[in-house]
Structures are given as C-alpha cells and as structure tokens.
Amino acid sequence: MPDNAQPTGTIEFDHVDLSSANENIIIANSSSQKNGTDGKSTDPLNDNRLKLMNILSPDGKGVVFSTAGGNLHIKETSDEAINIADTAIQFSGDAITGRVFFDATGRFFHYYTQTMESYGISRIRLHNTSHVPETASMVMLVPLATPDHPSGAKSLLVAATPKSVVYYIAACNLKDQYTKLFLFKKYPDGLKKLKALEMQNVVTGGEVQDCVMVALTTGANGYSL
Numbered sequence: 338m339p340d341n342a343q344p345t346g347t348i349e350f351d352h353v354d355l356s357s358a359n360e361n362i363i364i365a366n367s368s369s370q371k372n373g374t375d376g377k378s379t380d381p382l383n384d385n386r387l388k389l390m391n392i393l394s395p396d397g398k399g400v401v402f403s404t405a406g407g408n409l410h411i412k413e414t415s416d417e418a419i420n421i422a423d424t425a426i427q428f429s430g431d432a433i434t435g436r437v438f439f440d441a442t443g444r445f446f447h448y449y450t451q452t453m454e455s456y457g458i459s460r461i462r463l464h465n466t467s468h469v470p471e472t473a474s475m476v477m478l479v480p481l482a483t484p485d486h487p488s489g490a491k492s493l494l495v496a497a498t499p500k501s502v503v504y505y506i507a508a509c510n511l512k513d514q515y516t517k518l519f520l521f522k523k524y525p526d527g528l529k530k531l532k533a534l535e536m537q538n539v540v541t542g543g544e545v546q547d548c549v550m551v552a553l554t555t556g557a558n559g560y561s562l
C-alpha cells in the first residue's frame with residue numbers, strides 16, 4: 338500500500354455471509370481443511386478451511402492481540418508476556434484466501450456504522466454475533482496484494498464489509514495504553530481526525546499521541562484492489 342494512498346474503494350471477492358454464521362460450528366480447526374472440488378474458494382465457514390493465524394507487522398516485530406472487552410491492540414513480539422499459543426494473539430481465517438473472519442474464540446470483527454458515516458473513523462472491535470451492537474456492522478480483514486511495498490510484504494490487511502467496502506487500519510499510541518487499532522475511510526484525513534481532541538470521548542477512548550496507517554499481514558498472497 339503506497340504512502341500516498343487514496344480514499345478506499347471496493348474489492349471483489351467471493352461472498353461470505355457473516356450475519357448467518359453459526360458460532361457453534363465455526364471455531365477454527367487447523368487440522369481439518371479442505372477445498373471446493375475446483376480447488377477454489379466456496380464457503381470457508383462451512384468447508385472446514387479455517388486455520389489459526391497471527392496478524393503481524395511485516396518485519397515480525399509487532400503482533401496484534403485482542404482483549405476480553407473486544408479491543409484490538411499491538412505489542413512487540415519480544416514482550417515477555419507473549420505466548421504463541423495464547424488465543425489472544427490468534428485469529429481464524431480462510432486457509433486459501435487469507436481472509437480473517439474472527440478471533441480464536443469465535444468473536445467477529447465489527448465497526449460502528451454511524452461513527453464512520455459521521456466522522457470517517459471508527460473503533461474496530463470483537464464480539465460474538467449475538468452481542469454485536471445494533472449500531473455496528475461486521476467486517477472481515479482482507480489481504481490486498483502489495484508487490485511494491487517497501488517492507489517486502491506480499492500483502493497487507495484492510496477491513497472489508499460483506500458489501501465489499503474497504504477501510505484502512507490505523508494504529509494509535511494512546512497515553513497509558515497499548516497501541517490501539519481503529520478503522521478510517523480516507524488517507525490522511527482519517528489519521529488527523531483520530532488525533533483530534535474532540536474524538537477522545539467519541540471514538541478513541543484516551544489521549545492520542547500519534548496515529549499511523551499500519552502495515553499488518555498474515556503472509557497471504559492477497560487480492561488486487
């Protein structure tokens with residue numbers, strides 16, 4: 338993803354109906370994966386193609402983790418508290434396409450629709466389907482092919498709705514908190530908005546010291562935008 342990234346658009350991929358997913362059957366099982374008969378993606382939520390994966394910075398020095406409350410943060414992989422088997426740093430995705438649907442316990446990613454419409458930014462959080470707020474919409478994390486990215490990463494993650502609308506991922510340093518993840522619609526407008534003082538009680542939940550469009554990857558090949 339280039340430094341002069343333009344406002345987000347849409348991306349074409351086979352449809353996954355997140356809203357009808359059954360939480361009891363979609364927990365990732367990394368030892369049981371299969372493809373459709375043509376070897377292409379069909380429905381990963383029902384074809385046992387899910388696998389556990391980590392979401393990392395391209396250099397492998399940062400890892401995304403979730404909290405019990407559903408927030409998403411980044412910390413250094415050198416952190417002594419890191420345990421590679423910890424479900425807090427594991428997410429479940431499609432072994433074929435690299436899309437990430439939920440965390441290792443079955444909580445789905447979502448953002449707040451009205452906040453995004455009003456300000457062009459939103460928190461990204463995790464909840465079980467039965468607890469996703471009515472004011473929220475589900476998203477998945479989708480790898481976009483980045484053959485020319487200076488990090489050398491084959492792809493970088495963005496958030497995409499089931500209707501294929503794409504949002505960028507931001508990482509913000511908040512006072513007395515781990516680096517926290519958010520979504521935004523336009524670059525660089527969204528980053529400026531996240532740092533705005535008036536957004537502390539509306540979106541960010543703390544004193545923002547800096548925000549960047551963050552490069553995150555699962556190592557998948559990625560889609561073309």
